[in-house]
Amino acid sequence: MELVIHIVLRNTTCAKEVMNQMFELPDAQSDPINEGERVILDVFTLAQTQAYQRYLASVAREAAETAQAAYSGTVVENATLYRVDGEIGRITFPTYAVHQEEQIVWNSVPKVFGAQGPREFYATRSAKELLLDFSSFSSYRKTARVFNRIRRSPRQNRTPVTTIASFVHREGIAVQAYLCHFVTSTLAHHQFTSDGVPQSETNPVYQRPLAEAKHAAG
Numbered sequence: 001m002e003l004v005i006h007i008v009l010r011n012t013t014c015a016k017e018v019m020n021q022m023f024e025l026p027d028a029q030s031d032p033i034n035e036g037e038r039v040i041l042d043v044f045t046l047a048q049t050q051a052y053q054r055y056l057a058s059v060a061r062e063a064a065e066t067a068q069a070a071y072s073g074t075v076v077e078n079a080t081l082y083r084v085d086g087e088i089g090r091i092t093f094p095t096y097a098v099h100q101e102e103q104i105v106w107n108s109v110p111k112v113f114g115a116q117g118p119r120e121f122y123a124t125r126s127a128k129e130l131l132l133d134f135s136s137f138s139s140y141r142k143t144a145r146v147f148n149r150i151r152r153s154p155r156q157n158r159t160p161v162t163t164i165a166s167f168v169h170r171e172g173i174a175v176q177a178y179l180c181h182f183v184t185s186t187l188a189h190h191q192f193t194s195d196g197v198p199q200s201e202t203n204p205v206y207q208r209p210l211a212e213a214k215h216a217a218g
Helices: 032-071 123-133 140-151 160-188 210-216
Strands: 004-008 017-022 074-077 080-087 091-094 096-100 104-108
Touching: 032 074, 032 080, 032 091, 032 096, 032 104, 080 123, 096 160, 123 140, 123 160, 140 160
Parallel strands: none
Antiparallel strands: 004 017, 074 096, 080 091, 096 104
16 A cells, blocks of 8 residues: 655745655555554654755745845855754755855845854754753653654654753753843842842831732832
8 A cells, every 4th residue: 555645835935846755555464553653654754854844945045035136146055054953853954145246245044044053953942842841850861762752753863862951951041040130120120139138218118027018019
């Protein structure tokens, strides 16, 4: 039995792009329940990853052509592929710059997709949510195993433990920085020092019990 995947990608200004994939399903003698599930899951995982990859490539190309019309330059593909690590999987796609003679006058990195360092992957919002949820009650190693398993990531394209640990660490630092900013700005707004002490006796909540002061301050 054959399984055919037919995907049409549509963009507002780009012409539609058709993807056709054909796969062989197991017969009655080849464990159709288990092998059939595995094949179909692999087929759709591959199809959605390729669709996502081609979609982002078309967005990058369209943005470059729009910039070319504005700057009257030449569209040149960047030497490094852009890397994305998402719930859908790890993918790469080309990005473009607009050159005028020897000068780069526009670049889709960082204009469209954001700056990216060497070997860095952009983590999508969905991937971040999963990684933070998993790592909150499990080790990084177990988180990596489950995360890559549910994505059905091939062995050569899995998110490593070190990447997950680094991401969670950065998120923790960002949360801590936000909380520090929130506390200090709130204290300053209500005329308190950074230690939580009223700046003067004219403060309406000066030396009042906490519950009473909170009620008076609204």
